[in-house]
Each structure stands twice: as C-alpha cells, then as structure tokens.
Amino acid sequence: MQNSFVKKIILSALLSGVFFYGYAQEQPGKVPEPMPMKPQMTEFWEPEPKVVTPGAVPSNLVVPPPSDAIVLFDGKDLSKWKGKDGEAKWRVSDGVFTVNKGTGDIETKQTFEDYQLHIEWRIPADIQGESQARGNSGIFMQGIYELQVLDSYNNRTYSNGQAGSIYKQTRPLVNAMRKPGEWQVYDVIYTAPRFKEDGSLFSPAYITVMHNGVLIQNHFEIKGDTPYIGLPKYTKHGKGPIKLQDHGDPSKPISFRNIWLREL
Secondary structure (H helix, E strand, O other): OHHHHHHHHHHHHHHHHHHHHHHHHHOOOOOOOOOOOOHHHHOOOOOOOEEOOOOOOOOOOOOOOOOOOEEEEOOOOOOOEEOOOOOOOOEEEOOEEEOOOOOOOEEEOOOEOOEEEEEEEEOOOOOOOOOOOOOOEEEEEOOOEEEEEOOOOOOOOOHHHOOOOEOOOEOOOEEOOOOOOOEEEEEEEEEOOEEOOOOOEEEOOEEEEEEOOEEEEEEEEOOOOOOOOOOOOOOOOOOEOOEEOOOOOOOOOOEEEEEEEEEO
C-alpha cells in the first residue's frame, strides 16, 4: 500500500518534470510554473481489493456500548452534534439519523485525540448511481483525516476511494461490504498526530479499522490531511471532532446509528 502511494508521488514528479522540460524549451531563461495537479493524479484503480463476505448479523442487532464509552448518538437526538450554522439539521427517526442533503457536514461538539470509535451506517437498499456517486460520505478523524463511506458492493471505483479506504491515500486490505440496505459497522482505533512547538510533525497519525468484523486497515500511517486535489500534508492542530460528511450525493442519503467512542 505504501509502495502504491510512493509510486503516485514518483508519477506526479515525472509528469511535472516533462512539463518543466517542455516549458524550459519554449521559454528559455524563465523559471517554469509548476504543473497544476488534477484529481486523477491521486487516484489508483489497481490492485483491486479482494472481496471477503463478512459473517451474517441480524439487522436489528445493536450492540450496546461499554461502560466507559462516550455515547455520541443514542437514537434519540443530535444534541451532541453541531452543523455549519450551529444546529445539526440531519433527520432523526426510529433510532437512526440520516444525511439531510444540502444542510452541510455535522461534527461532534466534543473534541478528541486518541480513541476507539464504533459507528454503524447503512446505504439505502434502492441506491442508484455508480462509482463515487453511490451513497458517498465520509468519517473524518479529528475533522481532518477521512475514512471513506461508500457503497462498494458490486460497485467499482478507484481503490483508494472505495469504502474503507483512507481517502486518496490507501485502499482497504479487502472489500468487506454487505449489500445495500444492510447495516455496515466500522470499529476504529485511532492515534492522533503530535507536533513540535515549531509546528513541524513529531509523529504521524495511525489508524486501524475493522469493517463488519474484518480487518481492512492495519495500523496504517496517515500521510496527512484529505485534499481532493494534490498530496496530503500535515498542519499543526490539537484535539478535533468526529465529522460526518454531507457529500451532496444525488443518490439516496446514508443513515447512521449506534455511535460511541472510548478515549485512549
């Protein structure tokens, strides 16, 4: 996985080098402008993660949180979340909340550093669309580092953009998706980055993810933030929230339930 990330950087450098050479030939004596990056430069389609069928679980089964957990959604309201204008405006019904398209991302009022996170999400059974336009959302660690949410059940997209990827950085080890309409479960172990006083990186963030009980990220070293265009980088920060993305996907919206966190 890291080799794939390095290959992307080398490819970008080679492409830039070709541009620089051509520019210098046409404009002798002038300093060449850097080549503008495009989204496709940080997308890779191969290798495609192997499909692993997770064990069957009754859809109404909700495992209660441990005694020391911070319950972020108890099925009743979004009182522990906020939106872009203050109030979290996603819809709550029958113990579940659903993306309210156009109202923006929501994030926890409380901020965190290192933690264990449990979160369950569901793609509508009658989902339409393909590739990235198929139930797209994201879970952002500390509001910055994205764990991708997407319908990747018989839905091909770039490997470092499918469900369970650290978006635009690494693919999941395997594809452990259940069918649309069934609940998906992420269990995350996250270690926040640390920074020196001068703002430089002291130690990177790390993430381990289980998807439906299957290991899909194994202590992966996060390379930086989550740009759609360009390469990730770190900027000094402190504690941050759990953020859920309103992607503005034209397909039917995603739902969430049973969200809790244990600080480590």
